[in-house]
Amino acid sequence: MKLSHLVLVNLLLISLITEAQVTNPTRFPVQEYFQNNYESCLLGLPNNDLIMFWYDSTDSQLKSSKSTDGGLNWEDENIIIDFISDEYGADINATVLNSGRILLTYRIAQYYAAYSDDNGMSWSLPTFIPTRPSAVQRTRVYFSSLSNSSNNNINFTYSYSNNNNLYFAKSLFNITSIDGVTWSGMDTIATTG
Numbered sequence: 001m002k003l004s005h006l007v008l009v010n011l012l013l014i015s016l017i018t019e020a021q022v023t024n025p026t027r028f029p030v031q032e033y034f035q036n037n038y039e040s041c042l043l044g045l046p047n048n049d050l051i052m053f054w055y056d057s058t059d060s061q062l063k064s065s066k067s068t069d070g071g072l073n074w075e076d077e078n079i080i081i082d083f084i085s086d087e088y089g090a091d092i093n094a095t096v097l098n099s100g101r102i103l104l105t106y107r108i109a110q111y112y113a114a115y116s117d118d119n120g121m122s123w124s125l126p127t128f129i130p131t132r133p134s135a136v137q138r139t140r141v142y143f144s145s146l147s148n149s150s151n152n153n154i155n156f157t158y159s160y161s162n163n164n165n166l167y168f169a170k171s172l173f174n175i176t177s178i179d180g181v182t183w184s185g186m187d188t189i190a191t192t193g
Contacts, residue, residue, distance in 0.1 A: 093146035
């Protein structure tokens with residue numbers, strides 16, 4: 001009796017595992033086979049469109065593409081900005097503000113923000129995000145997160161390392177904004193070591 005239960009359980013598990021598999025995965029259609037695309041960020045817009053952001057290290061560009069049908073089809077890529085990322089990456093984040101503005105943050109040794117008020121068709125010039133007081137300190141900021149709270153505050157949370165190694169980041173900070181252009185002073189969330 002125990003052997004039959006074991007066989008039934010194994011058959012059930014095998015069927016669950018095989019049923020849960022993606023039967024026909026597809027490649028993101030805007031990506032060319034020879035490109036190195038890193039650090040993507042997928043954002044859902046209020047009108048149910050999707051917008052994908054990614055850093056194309058082959059062309060040294062931050063790009064986007066939009067889908068209006070749930071990701072089945074994608075528009076041609078849109079180049080947001082040209083830049084060469086350092087070894088720690090572009091660290092892309094995006095959120096939709098209550099006003100409908102799309103706020104995009106990324107790292108080029110320091111963090112910058114750009115916004116779009118027309119669902120990603122055009123972008124503002126990038127503005128510097130004041131994460132730390134000095135330029136040397138700003139190059140030691142890593143691992144950011146961007147969120148929009150119900151009270152209309154935009155939270156940009158990040159870690160800071162006392163040296164040039166991101167893996168020694170021991171402090172966590174937060175700055176806020178209401179529009180993605182003007183930022184508050186930093187608040188310390190946690191500090192260790």
